[in-house]
Amino acid sequence: MKLVYLDNAATTKPRQEVVEAMLPFLGERYGNPSSIYSMARDAKAALDEARGKVAKALCARPEEIIFTGSGTEADNMAIKGVAYANSRRGKHIITSAIEHHAVLDSVKRLEKRGFQATFLPVDSCGMVDPKDVEAAITDDTVLISIMHANNEVGTIQPIETIAHIAKNHGVLFHTDAVQTTGHIPIDVKQLGVDLLSLSGHKFKGPKGVGALWVKKGVKVERYIDGGGQEGNKRAGTENVAGIVGLAVALELSVGELEQETARLTQLRDYLIKGVRERIPHVRLNGHPTKRLPGNTSFCFEFIEGESLLLSLDKVGICGSSGSACTSGSLEPSHVLLAMGLPHEIAHGSLRLSLGHETTPQDIDYVLEMLPGIVSRLRAMSPFGEEVSSDSACPCAQEEHSLVKSHQF
């Protein structure tokens, strides 16, 4: 069966060049970079080279790069590390309601440790308003963390403007760039941020490796105790193969970024237009233009996301959804809810994220299959019905209005 992989925001297929660059370090070049003999120095040299490549890709300095075990770890290190290292200056953190859970839960953890937090709202496109950021800053604010682009709906945030505000108020600014690194241009100086997180497997590198860029002079508390690796911030023998793979992947992605952005943007808009033309009662989530080149996110009214994913999987299409079933809780996606979507609409979300391998034929295949799947599920759906007030669902608090107001 044809396989159309459109979940590149979840993970990407590692490039062949990446796999080949990694292999020697999983075999004969197994030296520990901290040892002193020549074989170990070989591993150290590979590590240094990788660090140099990552620094170059971000327009940063090599010594500012801390390799981690994931993007999530980089987010945790940034937020907790800055909060703990600067807690004498203040204990207030500002973030947004649509951050990845790596950020949200790190901030919530700090709230339990005596810190205060502000979770900023977003507009219906998923955009943070820099004015809200400025208004939330107090004398006690030590850190602002706003993601570069949202993983679910693809909205690209006004990071430069927010960074300018943070700088004016003397507050440190972290951005979770896991979805943007290798996909849109990143120059840490131009962005004006103080810390930036990235993850290898989002840009065709390996899983299990990420990085945190920390601007020189910014204090971050040591995250893992042990040896002196990674600038004494993150102890543990380095994942040399993973780090080498990440660096090669980033170098290649940045090298072809301009043409790939143009290609993906065209494919993305072709998919969005095609879906809208073929399927009624569908809405595009996220900003129409300020969005990641590979991100499409839709809500199909009257159907539920997991049913949609299972049906798509049956015809070889891989996507993801923010429905409660797929978010692992009773609530649908916190991002869609923060954008003001009603629960029943948010349950019907579908994210199709395009990537390096995506072809126009893939998009045509989706446009061929998706309308029938949506119609089939809608034909099974009891929309237009009043739901009994003594509902069997204990989480039902409020009267729904949408389902009964539409008829097909």
Added chain:
Amino acid sequence: MYTDKVMDHFTNPRNVGEIQDADGVGLVGNPICGDVMKITIKVEGGRIKDAKFKTFGCGAAIAVSSMVTELVLGKTLEEALEISNKAVADALGGLPPKKMHCSNLGADALRKAIEDYLEKQGKGLPESRPDSEEGGEDS
């Protein structure tokens, strides 16, 4: 995550639709939670002659709806009321634990349809049911 039987009932659901001149209609769930089930039944000679469903929900919710309509065909009302949500899940070879609460509403929808039928007939629920809900009074 789902058994083959669940996937079979999700992919090829039995008895999808709505009986236009239904004798009983049962609607449960809430779109806010992501699951709504509607079951319509036709009763003849005290037995369920036909049952159809319409469901807004996940794969489990659709499979449960399909299974309950299949289980109930030909059963007497008393037998139909004995079908529990757990029995439906068992007939599907089990459901993931987190689906047991939110998506496993098939038997509830069926019971509501039977209650609706009995109400229209001016009858109450059979007395033998220990956990019968409201609507059991004779009118």
